[in-house]
Amino acid sequence: MSAGGDRVLIDAGLSYRALRRRLDGVNVDPDALRAVLITHAHVDHVRGAAMLSRKHGIRIHATAAAREAWGKGADKVAGWESLAAGRPVAFGVLRFVPFGVSHDADETLGFRVETPEGAIGFATDVGQITDDLVARSSDCRMLVMESNHAVELLRVSPYAPSVRSRIGGDGGHLSNEALAAFIREHLGGQVQCIVLAHLSRINNVPALAELICREALTAAGRSDVRVVVAGQDRPTPTIALEALAPPGVARPAHRARQVALPFGSASAQA
Numbered sequence: 001m002s003a004g005g006d007r008v009l010i011d012a013g014l015s016y017r018a019l020r021r022r023l024d025g026v027n028v029d030p031d032a033l034r035a036v037l038i039t040h041a042h043v044d045h046v047r048g049a050a051m052l053s054r055k056h057g058i059r060i061h062a063t064a065a066a067r068e069a070w071g072k073g074a075d076k077v078a079g080w081e082s083l084a085a086g087r088p089v090a091f092g093v094l095r096f097v098p099f100g101v102s103h104d105a106d107e108t109l110g111f112r113v114e115t116p117e118g119a120i121g122f123a124t125d126v127g128q129i130t131d132d133l134v135a136r137s138s139d140c141r142m143l144v145m146e147s148n149h150a151v152e153l154l155r156v157s158p159y160a161p162s163v164r165s166r167i168g169g170d171g172g173h174l175s176n177e178a179l180a181a182f183i184r185e186h187l188g189g190q191v192q193c194i195v196l197a198h199l200s201r202i203n204n205v206p207a208l209a210e211l212i213c214r215e216a217l218t219a220a221g222r223s224d225v226r227v228v229v230a231g232q233d234r235p236t237p238t239i240a241l242e243a244l245a246p247p248g249v250a251r252p253a254h255r256a257r258q259v260a261l262p263f264g265s266a267s268a269q270a
């Protein structure tokens, strides 16, 4: 997240080398990062954080529970700042309001990020949509939301049954379908862009996640909203809030696309 020359990372789940490459790709000098804010201490969110902190003197903002659960590498962190739900933290014109989300790490956070151009809702590990999440995102211009798995792909997943029920449970990860229900029922009128995040490589297909999201937007009368699918293996394009079209401006209709599913043709499933 960047505004007015201040830059802050939310999570650092890639290796240090990969993080450096990604930052180089968007011309961000790691020495210029103001902070790394940690949603929770699962490894896919903290892998490169300690090394990034140590090499560049960046302070890590984390809840007491995340710091406790950090494990290996915690001693390498250059400096800790405490983070807690309901206690905003600001860097120049960027203001982060952390709030609790339903996930199976203690004190997992989402963020409402307030900027001079409007607010961004950020929630990447959310087992279920809560009233609080709906309220925090109601007037956001952009949402970065988890679209982790397709319910049907998780059902036939190679994962062990216990892992499947963890992922699909209220303290696990949000499905394409649950995000679609949120869009149909609760999408704020100011939203101009949704970034689909934290997609499973095994239990989801990017084109399917996008299709389900677009169908929900159409059902909600909001096909003007831009949809961006974030992937683990490539950087997501930079999105400038000030460049987004105002709500209600229709975009050209997207052509129907064939969605390639990993389990063969639709007729084969019947």
Ligand SMILES: [Zn+2]
Residues within 6 Å of the ligand: 040, 042, 103, 105, 125
């Ligand atoms: Zn997690």
Ligand SMILES: [Zn+2]
Residues within 6 Å of the ligand: 042, 044, 045, 124, 125, 198
């Ligand atoms: Zn995660």
